[in-house]
Amino acid sequence: MPVSALNNMLSAGQFTVSKLEQIEVIAEEFNYASIKAALNFGFLTRKEYVHFLERSGYPLVDVRNEVIDQGFVDKCDLQHLNSFLYLPIRNDGKGKLIVAAADPMDEKLIGALENKFATRITMVAASDLDITWMVHKLRGEYYVKEAVFSLMRKDPASSGLTTFTDPQLIFIFGLIALFFMLLTYNLVNTFIFFNLFFSGTFLFAILFKLYLALKGSRYELHETITKEEVKAVNNDSLPVYTILLPVYKEDKLIRKLIWNLRSLDYPRGKLDVKLLIEEDDDKTLNAVRNLDFPANFETIVVPFHMPKTKPKACNYGLFFCKGKYLTIYDAEDVPDSDQLKKVVALFRKLPKDYIVLQGALNYFNKNENLLTRMFTLEYSYWFDYMLPGLQSLDVPIPLGGTSNHFKLDKLIELGGWDPFNVTEDADLGVRVFEKKYKVGVVNSTTLEEANNEPFNWIRQRSRWIKGYMQTTLVHMRNPVRLIGKIGWRGFFGFNFFVGGTPITFLLYPVLLSFFVIYLIFDLQAVRVIFPDWVLYISIFNFVAGNTLMVYVNMLAVFKRRYYELILFAILNPIYWLMHSIAAYKGLWQLIYKPFYWEKTNHGLTKVSHSSAAANAT
Numbered sequence: 001m002p003v004s005a006l007n008n009m010l011s012a013g014q015f016t017v018s019k020l021e022q023i024e025v026i027a028e029e030f031n032y033a034s035i036k037a038a039l040n041f042g043f044l045t046r047k048e049y050v051h052f053l054e055r056s057g058y059p060l061v062d063v064r065n066e067v068i069d070q071g072f073v074d075k076c077d078l079q080h081l082n083s084f085l086y087l088p089i090r091n092d093g094k095g096k097l098i099v100a101a102a103d104p105m106d107e108k109l110i111g112a113l114e115n116k117f118a119t120r121i122t123m124v125a126a127s128d129l130d131i132t133w134m135v136h137k138l139r140g141e142y143y144v145k146e147a148v149f150s151l152m153r154k155d156p157a158s159s160g161l162t163t164f165t166d167p168q169l170i171f172i173f174g175l176i177a178l179f180f181m182l183l184t185y186n187l188v189n190t191f192i193f194f195n196l197f198f199s200g201t202f203l204f205a206i207l208f209k210l211y212l213a214l215k216g217s218r219y220e221l222h223e224t225i226t227k228e229e230v231k232a233v234n235n236d237s238l239p240v241y242t243i244l245l246p247v248y249k250e251d252k253l254i255r256k257l258i259w260n261l262r263s264l265d266y267p268r269g270k271l272d273v274k275l276l277i278e279e280d281d282d283k284t285l286n287a288v289r290n291l292d293f294p295a296n297f298e299t300i301v302v303p304f305h306m307p308k309t310k311p312k313a314c315n316y317g318l319f320f321c322k323g324k325y326l327t328i329y330d331a332e333d334v335p336d337s338d339q340l341k342k343v344v345a346l347f348r349k350l351p352k353d354y355i356v357l358q359g360a361l362n363y364f365n366k367n368e369n370l371l372t373r374m375f376t377l378e379y380s381y382w383f384d385y386m387l388p389g390l391q392s393l394d395v396p397i398p399l400g401g402t403s404n405h406f407k408l409d410k411l412i413e414l415g416g417w418d419p420f421n422v423t424e425d426a427d428l429g430v431r432v433f434e435k436k437y438k439v440g441v442v443n444s445t446t447l448e449e450a451n452n453e454p455f456n457w458i459r460q461r462s463r464w465i466k467g468y469m470q471t472t473l474v475h476m477r478n479p480v481r482l483i484g485k486i487g488w489r490g491f492f493g494f495n496f497f498v499g500g501t502p503i504t505f506l507l508y509p510v511l512l513s514f515f516v517i518y519l520i521f522d523l524q525a526v527r528v529i530f531p532d533w534v535l536y537i538s539i540f541n542f543v544a545g546n547t548l549m550v551y552v553n554m555l556a557v558f559k560r561r562y563y564e565l566i567l568f569a570i571l572n573p574i575y576w577l578m579h580s581i582a583a584y585k586g587l588w589q590l591i592y593k594p595f596y597w598e599k600t601n602h603g604l605t606k607v608s609h610s611s612a613a614a615n616a617t
Contacts, residue, residue: 423467
């Protein structure tokens with residue numbers, strides 16, 4: 001048996017034969033170095049391993065501050081460097097090549113490198129995280145450029161790199177010019193027409209959402225997987241499952257993330273978990289380094305390249321995925337423990353054209369304050385009613401930000417995510433539908449942290465709404481082509497649900513101001529521009545729309561039995577004002593910085609998932 005650090009730890013009584021055998025099985029299946037399998041699958045803590053290396057005469061070298069001979073690095077493939085955790089540094093001036101490795105005792109690796117470079121090798125020890133950081137920084141340029149530009153090159157019509165096309169700009173400014181020409185020609189009738197048109201649009205968009213909610217409320221999900229079916233799943237038959245964890249400066253949530261992953265009921269050796277960290281995020285990297293218990297994920301460092309967005313990081317991670325299926329979780333997510341098994345069982349039941357399954361999202365801190373209650377109501381009707389309603393109509397489903405479960409090969413076929421779209425999963429849901437594939441809804445929930453701070457909420461929501469605007473602009477570049485791909489039903493469903501959502505938020509404060517002015521002030525100028533009959537229609541549309549949205553929010557409590565939230569639905573008109581603020585901020589950013597990713601701060605809640613679960617019982 002070749003000498004390695006793990007074999008020496010076994011001889012020293014710090015490792016068991018059983019553990020080593022499990023590690024070797026994983027290392028062979030994933031084509032990893034044994035030490036990588038041990039560190040990334042939770043068999044060994046980094047602190048334990050560093051102490052062993054130091055006692056064995058291998059103090060760690062800080063490779064991030066070493067002088068590197070790029071010529072040697074360029075002879076190595078990033079995939080191999082990443083999988084076997086080594087980095088050639090430079091000649092030592094005595095005819096030997098210095099190589100930093102996570103396992104400097106690995107005779108098999110030493111022999112392979114001596115053959116590769118045709119020279120003697122001197123091995124030095126380095127942190128696996130520092131090696132990972134260096135190899136991705138030095139050799140990741142091709143991969144990160146592919147992550148950014150691949151979709152644009154393969155399918156330019158689906159790329160959001162161009163925000164407004166020339167025909168769209170001509171159309172928009174033409175409408176504005178027409179509006180002012182009509183104002184000049186007939187001020188009163190122009191205001192009357194646009195008032196009625198906007199208020200009617202507002203009411204129709206709300207009616208469409210109500211229709212979807214009512215459809216979803218009585219729609220029986222044929223994708224339901226029972227507990228008995230989950231128990232019947234044979235662990236030996238389960239495929240490798242990739243989980244992407246894109247994070248940015250989430251150092252405070254790393255410990256929580258690990259415990260959440262450990263709660264998943266899935267064989268440890270078949271979980272291919274990738275923690276995607278940006279090159280400049282030393283906070284999160286050091287949080288991983290300082291863990292004093294085993295972590296069950298692999299760290300991937302995403303080299304710097306604009307735009308700095310979550311979809312770009314996920315696209316980069318795709319190059320290193322090993323699974324048959326793939327999902328995304330955020331750092332604070334708490335998925336149902338059997339979610340992955342449910343997805344595997346469901347994919348096996350469904351026709352092959354189902355390539356995405358969406359899990360429901362909800363919140364563990366729903367009762368923390370008024371904002372979290374409103375957020376919970378919104379997400380409950382969205383995932384429990386709206387998405388099943390959309391599915392029953394066979395129209396495009398805008399996916400949620402996490403708990404999307406993909407067939408990995410089909411995701412790659414679609415070109416991955418659009419790195420220039422800040423609501424990348426909504427866009428991907430439309431592209432899935434365009435390619436004649438289907439999205440299913442799985443009966444499993446992932447609990448998240450509801451945003452409990454208004455300004456943080458607006459940052460998050462402005463990004464979402466901006467992404468809906470981007471998605472609408474991208475897919476409406478050629479309406480005739482879109483109708484040909486998704487049909488008239490899909491076309492109207494897409495425009496009223498994806499395109500109509502930001503429009504209703506933008507119209508809301510305008511209609512509200514007319515309503516308030518009419519109730520409080522008796523301005524003759526207003527009555528000249530808007531006669532009573534126009535104001536009555538507009539106010540009816542506005543009041544009816546708000547009443548219907550209150551009803552939809554009340555409807556949301558029943559499937560999950562959140563009855564304590566039902567009266568808070570009355571506050572939806574105020575909650576919508578926050579949406580409007582976010583919508584106008586998103587519109588401003590769409591024009592001036594369309595690819596800017598508004599960072600949402602997590603870990604602000606004082607409610608833990610465990611305490612919330614205890615209170616629920």
